[in-house]
Amino acid sequence: MMDFEQSLKDHADQFRLTPSKRVWNGIYNNLHPGSRWPSMTMGIVFILTLLSIGYLNNSSKKSTLQESSVKIAESKSGNSKPANSINFDLENNSSSGLNQKSFKDNDPKQSTSSEKLSINRAENEKLNVQNHSKTGSGWSSLNKTNRYSENVGLPSNAVNNAQKADHATDDLLKLNPDAQSLPSKSNSISILPENLNLFVKEDDAITIKNSMVMSENFNNIVALVTSVDQNPSSSRLQLNSYSAINTHLQQPGKTFSKKIHRRWSKKIEWIYYITPTISTASFDGSDLTSSPINYSPLVVFQRSTSNGMIYNAKLGFETGAKMTYALSEKWKLLTGFNLNYSDYNIVSNPIHPTFATLTLKNMSTGALYSKNYITFYGDGQSYGQIGLTNYNLQFSIPLGIEYQVWGNQKMQINIASAVEPSVVLQSNSYIISSDKRNYVQDPELMRKMNLGGNFGAFISFGSNKIKWHIGPDVYYQLLSTYKSEYTGKEHLINYGIRIGISKKY
């Protein structure tokens, strides 16, 4: 090299500049993305919201109906006074034991029919049910002046019964002066809840649960039994706030429960699935030319795309959870979250380091330009073939609909379709160069977000508690794996058999 060039090189090599901190921050964030996943964060928040909704609609309100009657039971108090009970006779609208001021043991199992409620339900009336725990959530304290009105229609005789119960309670309080002071100190007072739930027989239309917990301090138990007219909407039930209703349960903390049909428990279903898939891809682009198919002994399913690539499909998988919400008997909305792994194999061969170019498009001006790379991989048509793996791991949230084509109690056939906005968690891609002779890598050309479409059909069947969902499933990546700067396009395709399981409520 001449002196001038040597001098120039020496001076230039001595030149140093200290980069600002933002340069390293940018590099570090690129290498270790960390928590900069705004989409994933939003997706997680969305899923948590859905989970909360599902949980709140299904949690702690499950109750099984054990008895259709309100029993009079003896309290488990340590008090030496004899147990007292007041019986109400529904049919005769009378009460006994009020004046005797004595209380009898009443075995819940031997309760008479007169003590059973008979309540009919209005056609479309739905009752609020609350499961009152021993801690007394939703209960109010004893207050003689408070009266509750329920949304249950009852005849006037029920109101009369309530008044009798009121009197009986007064008697009870006279017998047990301590009772009046208990509410402020104890959470487990037997008092009426704000939302009263009435029990009915199984064969009756309305099933309401009334759960109360006896205070251990109560010796006396007052059973309030009401009757409901055939047309419950014609009357109102009014109950004294400190009327006590006890169940047949002996132990404090147990609640009298009954199975109640609820809309929500049948509307939402969670299906957990896994789908082994065969992953492949389709290619197109504006600068691609056709080339003949080449076969290689290394690959099984071999194809040649129109851009000169030799590739073969590989195994992938999808897994996740799907939540469906029933809009009607046949239609359901579906969402959830999904993890999708796709990959395929490219046939290449090692070469000496060489320059390769890709034709890219400047997005702001639309002009084409070429980008240079140093590559070690040939087009696979030379000696010493090797495999290069292109893979893609995506997290997505499917949004779609499901339709029941046919079904009965035991088996259903459904079809489902969804779009899946996704975040690319990890990917690797070898891209064929513009002259179709080499493969280059450029992570900057890979999309971080994508959109896919999913279609499947499945058969649902199962036992009383567990339901299986099995059927074919196809996924097609709607947007190219690469950014728009690269003129070639790749769309990943997965097809497999989805196996899912859900729990029946």
Next chain:
Amino acid sequence: MSYLSRVKQEQTMTEESILQGCLDNLSFAQEELYKRFSPKMLGVCYRYAHSREDAEDMLQEGFIKVYAQIQQFKGSGSLEGWIRKIVVHTCINLLKKNKKFSDSVDLVYASNIKINENNIPSMLQAKQVVDCIRLLPIGYRTVLNLYAIEGYSHKEISSILEIEESTSRSQYTRARGLLEDILIKKKILQKPRENVSMVAIK
């Protein structure tokens, strides 16, 4: 890891250990690699870029590519030379992408170029030379950098920049002439002695 132990580690880290750490995606090894080579590489980028910000952008992209392709380094040459190659190509690609070569000139236009070398502040000589180089039009400057400093041949330059080999030669010749003028005027370079043919006087 405590600060002192980390400092000790950095001091004793060899190139091999840095490479291995980068292959294992260890952040401290990546940072060590960056600290060792970024000042010089930024100097390289500065010769190609229009501004310091552009140079830092080039540096950032270049190092991202270095880490992405670190597994391809076979150890046949020096690590610095390998990194430098990637950084230079990154600079060229960014210039091509942003159409900076629209400023490049052919020989006809070159005659009208006026360079005001009075704007170069007086600093250390290395920086002065680099600043003089940066005064040149982008096309000339790029060819000059690639040929005179990076050591590419005109054939390789024509392949990289997608120009004719003759264009590369002519642009370099013109660039060199302009640069020499600037450096002489700034007294960074001595004016070469003219060859004088003596004629005998009778």
